[in-house]
Amino acid sequence: MSIIKITTSIVLFFIVFNSPVWATEVSGKMIAYSCSGCHGTDGQLASPGNPTLKSQPADDLEEKLLRFKYDKLASSIMGRIAKGYTDTELKAVARYFSLLK
Numbered sequence: 001m002s003i004i005k006i007t008t009s010i011v012l013f014f015i016v017f018n019s020p021v022w023a024t025e026v027s028g029k030m031i032a033y034s035c036s037g038c039h040g041t042d043g044q045l046a047s048p049g050n051p052t053l054k055s056q057p058a059d060d061l062e063e064k065l066l067r068f069k070y071d072k073l074a075s076s077i078m079g080r081i082a083k084g085y086t087d088t089e090l091k092a093v094a095r096y097f098s099l100l101k
């Protein structure tokens with residue numbers, strides 16, 4: 001491969017991977033899809049076992065999720081689920097549910 005081809009490849013690589021299309025901002029809404037089976041698509045499901053999430057303060061939701069994740073709050077399932085997300089993702093999904101009316 002000539003030096004020009006290599007240089008072009010490197011330049012293209014940086015153009016593609018620096019473009020906004022690849023900028024993955026953590027999306028609370030995307031994460032919330034994986035919660036909807038139990039908590040409802042709008043954060044509320046008519047099932048007594050699965051708490052209503054919508055309209056709860058974001059800080060409270062985030063704190064509970066972090067406590068589930070770090071085994072500071074007993075749970076049947078949420079500890080395992082929360083461990084699958086970064087702290088930043090839990091913050092984003094907490095904020096998403098808190099904004100649902």
Ligand code: HEC
Nearest residue numbers: 034035038049050051061064065075076077078079081093
């Ligand atoms: C398999 C069903 C299930 C899924 C999927 C699930 N949850 Fe839960 N969630 C529960 C249950 C059950 C509880 C009650 C605590 C426990 O026993 O784990 C709960 C509790 C919670 C609580 C505490 C609410 C309160 O008022 O005490 C929060 C916050 C929460 N879930 C957020 C989420 C988020 C965010 C997701 C998606 C990333 C999610 N859950 C996915 C079943 C689920």
